[in-house]
Amino acid sequence: MNDKNTENTDKAILHFIQGNADDKEKAAVLKWLNENPENRKKLFKQKDLWNAAEIDSDRLKELENTEWLALQNRIETSKVRRGFFKELIKIAAIVVVALGVGWISHYFYTDSVSTRKVEMRTVEAIKGQIKEVFLADGTHVWLNAGSQLSFPSDFTEKNREISLHGEAYFEVTSSEKNPFLVKTGNHTVKVTGTKFNICEYPEDKMIETTLVEGKVKIISGNFFKDLYPGEQATFYTETAEVLIGEKDFDIYTAWREGRYEFRNESVDKVFQIMERWWDVEIDYSKEEFKYEYISGVLRKHKPIKQHFEVINELVPIDYKIDDDNITVKLK
Known part of the structure; x- marks a missing residue:
């Protein structure tokens, strides 16, 4: 240059x-x-x-x-x-990058140098948004649509604890002596430095933790389990059952790039994702679509109508789009 x-x-x-x-x-x-x-x-x-x-x-x-x-x-x-x-x-600088259809908007948060109080902050990615957040310790977070992240404005030597509602992908700065804790209800993920994804939408009735790199520990009540790269822990909130298995983490992290990949996924789950990503309300019968499963890709930058045309090829449907309200029925 x-x-x-x-x-x-x-x-x-x-x-x-x-x-x-x-x-x-x-x-x-x-x-x-x-x-x-x-x-x-x-x-x-x-x-x-x-x-x-x-x-x-x-x-x-x-x-x-x-x-x-x-x-x-x-x-x-x-x-x-x-x-x-x-x-x-000595300011806790936090950068939030909101990724939307238009340009990128930026928000900077700083603490007062005179008081240096540690305060709780909350960042929300509303429906239709994906946000990037940089925390005070350098941790990089992607926040999916319909999600909320609460965190201290600065981290003390003994505290790197945040709470999540929804879905987020984390790249956590390494610290063996000062673990990073992500709390979702009574479920905790303990991290010493790694890349991982947590999905915890209440309507799913489960919490999925997918490890890309490094090592995390799943803590829930008396249950403790280490995860290794390529593994996913699924915690079922209604039964407290935990299942661990190997997963293709690329599928569970592609949403950061505005792409959601699904394989043999229920149509109900796909509709929920569409509602969050395009900020729409989809009126459909869960019972009617109970046994319908499809595979494919949602791309955030494409019109939602185009996706319904693709779904119609896989599962014959009748649908009507009226601004932000969509009615869907099986043919």
């Missing part, structure tokens, strides 16, 4: 963290983030610097963009400046 392109990217990043980037600048930042995983860390650091300036000094806030970029460069290359900002930037 030449100097001119670097300068333009730096300005785009600055406008982005200030919240006033235009579409072209947002696209440049997204491209820059995808070029190197280290760029995410750089973005967090620059956001922390800007937040610190907002909290600490009106004079810093009034700097022109070129002056701010120059100051930021001096801070990053100066041991003295880094020391000065060390206390100032």
Whole structure:
């Protein structure tokens, strides 16, 4: 990248963290983030610097963009400046990226440096959304539609505990001494550093934990069980029964990319997913579709009508789409 392109990217990043980037600048930042995983860390650091300036000094806030970029460069290359900002930037920066049909919207949360209180925060991915969340310890979370994540604004040495309602995929930063705990009701997943998916929608009456990489421990009452990559634990909430078996984890994590793969899945379950992903209400008889199972792929970026046409090829149906309300019956 030449100097001119670097300068333009730096300005785009600055406008982005200030919240006033235009579409072209947002696209440049997204491209820059995808070029190197280290760029995410750089973005967090620059956001922390800007937040610190907002909290600490009106004079810093009034700097022109070129002056701010120059100051930021001096801070990053100066041991003295880094020391000065060390206390100032003890902020729990959390980035939430909402993935929707339009552009990406960003939300930044920071704690007050003066009080440094640890508060509980909640992020919700409403129907029709998939969100990315970066927690204070660097843990990366994808939150599926119709899901809610509650977490502390900062993690203490003895506490890395969050709660989940719905579905999420986690990439947890490693810490043997400080395990990461995900609670779903009376069910807990204990993590020391790994990649895994948890699905806990109440209507499913089960909690599925699928391990992609690393190691997790399933804890439920007096039940303790370690999972290994490629394994899935299914906890049935009504009976407290736990089943563990090998699964193709790609099927259970593809939703992060806006793709849901299902093999011999009940039509009822597919309709539930469609309701969450397209934010619609599907009126159908669970009893009528009780014995209907299909295989296929849902793609979030495609019209829901197209998916009903495909379902009709597998299970003959009559359906009527009226805005956000859809009526479906077997032929």
